[in-house]
Amino acid sequence: MRTGYTLNGRYRIIRSLGEGGMANVYLAHDLILDRDVSVKLLRLDLRDDPGTVRRFQREALAATELVNDNIVQVYDVGEENGMQYLVMEYVEGTDLKAYIKKHFPIAYQEVIQIMEQILNAVKTAHEHNIIHRDLKPQNILIDENRVAKITDFGIAVALSEHSLTQTNTVLGSVHYLSPEQARGGMATKQSDIYSLGIILYELLTGTVPFEGETAVSIALKHFQSEIPSVRDIDPRIPQALENVVLKATSKRPADRYTDVASMADDLATSLSPKRAGELRFRPAENDDGETKVLPASALSAAAVPHAIAKPTGEETAEAATKDATAANDQSTGKKKRKKYRHPRRRKFLIAGGIIFLIILGIFIGMALFRPQMTNVPNVVGDKETAARSALVSAKLKVGTVHKTSSATVKIHRVARTEPRSGTQLKQNTVVDLWISTGPKRYKVDDYQGDSYASTAAKLEALGFAVHRESVHSTSVPAGKIMQQSVLAGKSVVPSKTDITFTVSTGSETVTLADLTNKTKRQAQSYATNHNLNLAFQYAYSSDVDKGCIIRQSPGEGAVVQEGDEITLAVSRGSQSESSSSVDEFSVNVKIPFDSGSTDDESEGDDESSSSASSSSSDSNLVQIYLKDQDHSLSSIYKQMTITADTTVTLPFAVASGKSGAYKVVRDGHVVASDNHVSKN
Incomplete structure (x- = not known):
């Protein structure tokens, strides 16, 4: 399918998303509903195959019956120019196989959250009597919000459709295949549960339990070999969590969970401290009727009565010959019998003695030369x-x-x-x-600026006790870490370490009061109390006293964030009060930011490093003083906080021929000043 082709006059193909054994998948845009969708198109070389077409149509039928947040939704089904196609929800993200490869090791709690979503989807399918039969990480999509969605019901089958079961034909991916499917038997709900157990195994270990050079060798391992222990790979995995894997992947379907809901309930409590002492799951012993290999002794014992009951023709003839010989011997005299039987008996005795000596020598040799x-x-x-x-x-x-x-x-x-x-x-x-060498130590990273949620989950999975302290911040986004109690680079034992993060909740909101007719000093006091920045403009007014607020922006009742700037218009009084012409101009002043870094200081012990770290600052408090017709250097013109180098524009209004002045104070230190500011 070429890029730009419009399917059914509605779905414009954008690009290919992947190719499968039965169909190709494309990203398309729905021109009517203006949204991106996935289009699954049956391959051209298979469109004349009735079996493949039936499977493709069965996927459409199965998927349209299922409505669940964890199942990829089917929007449309159609055919164009003999091409069967499905239009499905487009999931922007990756499949679970790639997700495991990128994020392994995955925290146990996250593993359970992913599995709970998958189990929820399979439960819905089973409630509709639909068995997926091809559950594997490649058929599970993970979007950007870590929501899992099952797709590809291409070989799903309803329990009532027994006619669709193919004798001696194995469908599904061999790494996740149940033993009964590997034998060519019919898939059941317990077959899906087995595949879910293998997926849980891979989430915990990063690999599948059985590998082999051929698909047949892998399938044989599924019904002959025991599932390897996940705790042998990662001893930190709780026994209760491993038991979920063992029960789901039992060889006999009867030993597995009765349904998906039972598996979900067991998984949900697998990390509970109440199950810390749980014993390893072992399926009940039961003779399942499989062929057994009998020992040689049993075969011999079984063969003897058979030989007695039915002698062969040769044996009968031999017996008759012996009887005739015996009769002849009796008719010859006793002398003859003594003459010919005595040498044979002696030979037998000699041969028996030699054999006995050989056997005795063998036993003595084994006793002498057997390794200790x-x-x-x-x-x-x-x-x-x-x-x-x-x-x-x-x-x-x-x-x-x-x-x-x-x-x-x-x-x-x-x-x-x-x-x-x-x-x-x-x-x-x-x-x-x-x-x-003692408990494994972990080198703590610098987590400042990282997301608290993901960082806490990672550290808790390693064994840390993580605590949170929340504070407001105008410079750090909500949910980000501002400080940590354990210094970066320090090696600690996770199970014996508590780490506390100071986390930003973002800026606090302020509902503005009415500042009109307030004095400039009153407005500045209000701004300081609510962590707001002020900017002043000046205008003549015959209604508002000189030095009082004429208007404000934003107005009364507006909701702003801490650190936002409020613009106030200040009255100069009536214009008639000004007896001389006034020069109005602006001056740009750059205010440097001081990070409080101590990189140039000599290294000290942990305690000194901690105090140095606490002295660093992520913002500066800046106070600006002006002197002109409207301001005096004894009062603050503007107060603000900065987090980087900042340039401000200072407005001046001075009588013609006169000059103004300004002074910039940063955290109590004068960083800029000019006592002779004029228009020219």
Whole structure:
């Protein structure tokens, strides 16, 4: 489909979004409703295949029945020039597979939030008796607000449509395939639950449980091999959370959750402290009727009665021959029997003795040359010297000594051995030691300016106790971190560290009072109390006394933010009171910002660094004084806060031939002044 083509006179193709085995997906614009949509178009090489067309139409039917915030909505279904197409909601974001790759490791709470959305969508599908059959991260979209949406019901099937099930045909992606589907059986709701368990496994570990060179080898692992433990990959994962994975991915559908709602309820409480001591989930033992391999002894025992019951023709003939020989021997005399049977018996005895001696020699040789075995002693928790002595006493050699962090084993003590304790080894085998360096330490970053929500979630997942203090700020956006209690660059043990963030709530709002007829000093006092900046203009007025406010902008009752500027017009009195001509002009003055940085100071200990950090400022208080016909240097003309270098325009009104003056004070220090300001 080329860019710019308008499908059905309504959907203009913008660009390709991706290609699949059954259809291609394009970004398009709905010219009628003026919105972006996704258009799924059946591939040209498949449009004459009745099975593919039926699957495509089934997706349309399945998706239009489902209305859920976590399912991609289908807007329109149609056909043009023999091309089947679906028009769906456009989700701006990425699929869950790419999201895991980009954001792993993902905080456990976020994993649960994503899974709860997916479970909510699958629950809606199951309530409509629709099984997805191809649940995988590639079919789950994550938008910019981290909302998960399931798409691609291309192989979904209603439970009543048994005729659509293909015998000996496996549909779906093999990495997320349930054991019953891998065997070619019919998919059920428990098959979707198995796929959901694999998705949860991937969210927690960043990888799928089974890999292989071919799809067949992966499918075999799904119904032959146990799911690897997620706690072996990440020991911090609570047992209750791993149990959700284990129960959802049980080999027998009967051992899985009865429905998606049960899985969602179990997942919601998996991080609860009440489930901290939960035991590992183990499915009930049950003979499922599969083919078993019998031992050779059983086969032999079964074969004997069969041979007795039905002798072959050869065996019958042999028996008859033996009977005839026996009759002949009896008719010959006793001497003849003694003459010919005695040597045979002696040969048998000699042969038996030789065989006995050979077997006896073999046993003696095995006893003499069999390697001496020993068990690896349990030295976990012992000091290195004690562990070495224990290994030597067990007739083992000490191999490489490694260092590893451990939250449970004290520093300088053995955290583990390889091979593990209790393993039976040949004597003089090498055993490696891992010595604890104590709990794993984490280097704290500088989080100032970062979002509190994402930062807190990340640190809590690492084990930090995170606290929040909220303050108003005119210079820092709401939700951003202004200060942190633990200095950046410091290495700490997360489980033993509390960190407090000072977080901006943004500027506080102010409802303006009526300042008209107030004196300039009263207006300045009001502005100081409410953290507002004032700008003055001057005009002649016969109705308002000189030095009082004529009007204000914004007006009374307006809602403004702290730090906003309010413009006040001040009366000069009636024009007749001015006996001489007045020169009016403006002067631009640049006010430098002082960040209070201490980079040039020598390094000190943590305490001195903390005090230096607290002295830095993110804003300056500036007071401007003017001297002209309307102002005196003894009173403030304008007060403001700045967060960067700022240029202000100062208006002057002086009698002809006279000069004015100004003075700029920043945080109590004069930073600019001029006592001879004139028009020329």
